[in-house]
Amino acid sequence: MQHAISISKLSKVYDSGLAALQEVDLDIRNGEILALLGPNGAGKTTLISIVCGIVNPTNGKVSVQGHDIISEFRAARELIGLVPQELHVETFETVWDTVSYSRGLFGKKPKPELIEQLLRDLTLWDKKDNKILELSGGMKRRVMIAKALAHEPKILFLDEPTAGVDVELRKDMWQLVRRLREEGGVTIILTTHYIEEAEEIADRVGVINKGRLILVEEKKELMRKLGKKQLTLDLNDVLETLPEALGRYDLDLENGGERLVYRYDTQAERTGIGSLLADLNRAGISIKDLDTEQSSLEDIFVTLVEETR
Amino acid sequence: MNFEAVKAIYIFEMARMRRTLLQSVVSPVLSTSLYFIVFGAAIGSRIEEINGVPYGSFIVPGLMMLTLLQNSISNASFGIYFPKFVGTIYEVLSAPISFLEIVLGYVGAAATKSLILGTIILATAHLFVPIEIRHPFWMLFFLVATAVTFSLFGFIIGIWADNFEKLQLIPLLVVTPLVFLGGSFYSIEMLPEFWQKVTLANPVLYLISGFRWSFYETSDVSVTVSIAMISLFLALCLGLVWWIFKTGYRLKV
Incomplete structure (x- = not known):
């Protein structure tokens, strides 16, 4: 062609x-x-x-x-x-x-x-x-x-x-x-x-x-390939530290313990969202609200340029 | 051949002359008239005939050459320098045109402007002194060849110059002295023998001498040598311009 x-x-x-x-x-x-x-x-x-x-x-x-x-x-x-x-x-x-x-x-x-x-x-x-x-x-x-x-x-x-x-x-x-x-x-x-x-x-x-x-x-x-998604969970109660049961997840505690942020790869076979929610339930952590966000082209661009420095 | 492009550049450049009519036409006509008043009427009336030609008439070809050289160089050098200076040269370089077409457009317009001026000066001179053109064909040949050659030379200066000072440098420090010392206002026979020999090294002498011959059949050097010299300058300038476009000198990085 x-x-x-x-x-x-x-x-x-x-x-x-x-x-x-x-x-x-x-x-x-x-x-x-x-x-x-x-x-x-x-x-x-x-x-x-x-x-x-x-x-x-x-x-x-x-x-x-x-x-x-x-x-x-x-x-x-x-x-x-x-x-x-x-x-x-x-x-x-x-x-x-x-x-x-x-x-x-x-x-x-x-x-x-x-x-x-x-x-x-x-x-x-x-x-x-x-x-x-x-x-x-x-x-x-x-x-x-x-x-x-x-x-x-x-x-x-x-x-x-x-x-x-x-x-x-x-x-x-x-x-x-x-x-x-x-x-x-x-x-x-x-x-x-x-x-x-x-x-x-x-x-x-x-x-x-x-x-x-x-x-x-x-x-x-x-x-799709390079974009990462993040799941934001607003909690009902403030969490001082992450329970050990959640140690296998890529989690960050933000906003003074009121928010959990979970980053996952959209390309992975399993995103791990289902098991995370089940583990949170098992640990007695209740969720007020949740939101997902995909990384922008800007994030991808910055990552690529950083990698080639 | 991209005729539309040549036409576009030519018309664009000629439009600049119309926009700056006062500077392009009125100013050279005024300065030539002043030369006639000072050298022709005031001082010239006290100078004897030179080779049988009254002094006022004698200086006409020299004055025309002076204007032709100065204007060919300044028009062509500015014509190509300005797009370089403001950056619009990108458009010419990215257009489907060859170096020959670019030169035809820019140099053609600059030479046309000079020829128009030369004609105006001839007409102005006619108001002051009697003029005779014994060899109209050769007069036209020298007029056109000089306008084209020095427009090419101006084009080269415009490409070489990377600031306004350089643009003025060669016309002011080289060309003007060469024209004044090349027999514009006198015959070299009026000089001491040593200075006559020195003047022979001045290329402009050959142009003025040949041009004057076409008017009054009087010349400082053989007309054949004059024709050979202007042809040589033309070939040199063409060669240089060809090299500039081949290498992209001062145009492309």
């Missing part, structure tokens, strides 16, 4: 000696939303920059819909739209001109009706004749998205698109990303610091740390 993007043994060592990427292998499927997570300096932006042609790779191969990014750079780049992390905009241009310029730069003939639709979708229509320097930070971010979409790309890179934007714009962007995928079949790769973002919209999650791709996994599968 042809992948949207195929990355093989990709490495990048900068002149300073910094190994930003080390033998990264990654296949990105057509029409998926892939979230790349990683701390600052992990190599996310370098990876995107190489695929888009902004940074030269040291080693390895990258192909976009089967087109090599170096020998067939035209065919490869035509398919890609990029929204970079920084707000790089032509300050003195109008919104309309800068978005139209982006379309031309990618070899597409003018299509004013498409630019109009884009600006309307991104609530920029009433600003179309404004110079970019007159726009707010959030509006500039929208302009950058419009520029990246002006040539109707099949693959869209969003490098931390919601960094520093308000909640409303973030929600708008998520909606736009979903619509692009559903209506246009656009493959979307986004890097983010906001785990909730990945949790909200991604199909798959990749974690990068220190230039290495630690894992790529279906989001649901990842949470």
